[in-house]
Amino acid sequence: MSVPSNGMAPTQTSSAAMIRVLGLVAMISGLLIVTAYEATKGTIADYNRQQLELAVRQVIPGAATIRTYAVAGDTVHLAEPGDTNRFYAGYDAKGKLIGLAGKAAAPGYADLIILLYGYNPKCQCINGVSVLQDHDTPGFGTKVATDSAFLANFTALDARLRPDESAVANPIVTVKHGTKRHPWQIDAISGATISSTAVGTALRRGTGSLLPALMRHLAQIEAQR
Amino acid sequence: MKTTDTTIDFGTFWEGVWKENPVFVMMLGMCPTLAVTSSATNALVMGVSTAFVLVCSGALVSMLRYLIPKEVRIATYIVIIATFVTIVSYVLQAYAPEIYKVLGVFVDLIVVNCIILGRAEAYASKNSVLRSVVNAAGMGAGFTFALLCLGAVREILGSGTLFGVHLFSAHFQPWLVMVLPPGGFFVLGGWLLLFNWLKQRVASAGTLQEETARAQ
Numbered sequence: 529m530s531v532p533s534n535g536m537a538p539t540q541t542s543s544a545a546m547i548r549v550l551g552l553v554a555m556i557s558g559l560l561i562v563t564a565y566e567a568t569k570g571t572i573a574d575y576n577r578q579q580l581e582l583a584v585r586q587v588i589p590g591a592a593t594i595r596t597y598a599v600a601g602d603t604v605h606l607a608e609p610g611d612t613n614r615f616y617a618g619y620d621a622k623g624k625l626i627g628l629a630g631k632a633a634a635p636g637y638a639d640l641i642i643l644l645y646g647y648n649p650k651c652q653c654i655n656g657v658s659v660l661q662d663h664d665t666p667g668f669g670t671k672v673a674t675d676s677a678f679l680a681n682f683t684a685l686d687a688r689l690r691p692d693e694s695a696v697a698n699p700i701v702t703v704k705h706g707t708k709r710h711p712w713q714i715d716a717i718s719g720a721t722i723s724s725t726a727v728g729t730a731l732r733r734g735t736g737s738l739l740p741a742l743m744r745h746l747a748q749i750e751a752q753r
Numbered sequence: 754m755k756t757t758d759t760t761i762d763f764g765t766f767w768e769g770v771w772k773e774n775p776v777f778v779m780m781l782g783m784c785p786t787l788a789v790t791s792s793a794t795n796a797l798v799m800g801v802s803t804a805f806v807l808v809c810s811g812a813l814v815s816m817l818r819y820l821i822p823k824e825v826r827i828a829t830y831i832v833i834i835a836t837f838v839t840i841v842s843y844v845l846q847a848y849a850p851e852i853y854k855v856l857g858v859f860v861d862l863i864v865v866n867c868i869i870l871g872r873a874e875a876y877a878s879k880n881s882v883l884r885s886v887v888n889a890a891g892m893g894a895g896f897t898f899a900l901l902c903l904g905a906v907r908e909i910l911g912s913g914t915l916f917g918v919h920l921f922s923a924h925f926q927p928w929l930v931m932v933l934p935p936g937g938f939f940v941l942g943g944w945l946l947l948f949n950w951l952k953q954r955v956a957s958a959g960t961l962q963e964e965t966a967r968a969q
Binding site: 550556565568579662 | 813823825837840846850858
């Protein structure tokens with residue numbers, strides 16, 4: 529510690545004074561943040577709800593009615609507020625089940641990539657993907673939501689279950705650009721490998737945990753119970 | 754840390770825009786300058802967001818300047834800056850969600866923008882609230898101006914649009930490299946060249962006037 533030119537030792541601030549100031553600043557900060565949060569949370573929630581509905585309709589095209597279900601243990605029930613592990617069922621105007629949709633997430637380059645995938649129980653394949661959150665590098669990582677060649681992977685991505693319906697027969701995997709050989713593989717975007725791999729990981733995890741439970745209760749979902 | 758100079762004039766504001774422009778003169782805040790200026794809209798929103806954080810954090814730091822012990826000043830400034838960045842983040846999510854999605858992590862990274870911490874440490878902690886606010890507003894305007902300069906050129910050349918409005922006929926071939934990261938460096942280099950040339954011209958004109966006055 530340097531000694532001032534007047535020869536006197538520099539005055540030390542007591543720990544109590546420092547704690548007092550930090551406490552005061554933290555209190556002011558907390559107050560401001562909570563005020564901003566309360567003022568904007570309704571608008572943000574409305575926007576997120578609209579985006580989710582749009583995404584569900586995008587991955588289950590032609591749905592006249594959307595019902596939200598939740599998986600709890602080995603049961604499936606109509607979702608109630610607070611339920612996690614939700615999925616969505618789309619029905620046509622006659623009430624016939626035309627598709628299902630589930631959320632999936634995996635770490636990308638910057639943050640979690642969250643997406644919604646559409647699942648066709650007839651072909652047992654993923655027939656659409658909509659990216660809900662992607663904070664990866666603009667122009668590169670964000671291509672997973674816009675690159676038409678990449679999105680073409682999800683027109684009929686194989687997600688069949690094993691005969692005993694205990695798990696997905698061939699877990700979905702992202703492969704290097706240009707090396708896709710099987711219908712359950714995703715052809716990565718050149719230059720956005722981390723984000724492409726995150727999409728594959730998200731779908732593998734999402735389908736792995738949701739589809740076995742969902743297919744066991746397909747009759748219940750078809751009957752809209 | 755008491756202030757001695759209490760005068761506020763246009764120069765207090767203008768030095769952030771021209772003489773001490775954070776991007777073109779001090780070369781600060783280069784990360785968002787290069788990363789989010791692929792369009793004029795992104796540049797404007799990032800500039801205004803940063804200016805809001807600059808002004809608000811400058812005001813609060815100046816208000817608390819006699820209370821904040823020097824040992825914990827940096828931690829305190831960071832808490833104050835992070836508070837206003839969080840507020841900006843909520844406001845953008847609520848009222849400009851599409852732009853928030855595009856700006857992504859760069860909104861949160863305003864916390865570590867050295868222009869803001871630099872102003873808090875070098876100016877707001879030593880000056881009155883009003884002076885700090887005026888100076889921060891000048892810096893914010895200078896930063897927004899610089900980002901807009903880059904964003905406008907990159908969008909016009911890279912997409913053929915300005916604020917999303919098409920400027921050319923359908924035959925225009927966009928210069929794609931301009932919206933990619935290398936384009937940021939090219940355009941920044943061009944603006945620095947122009948800015949320094951203008952500054953030199955202004956300086957030499959001033960010297961010439963002084964010499965003429967002395968000769969008379």
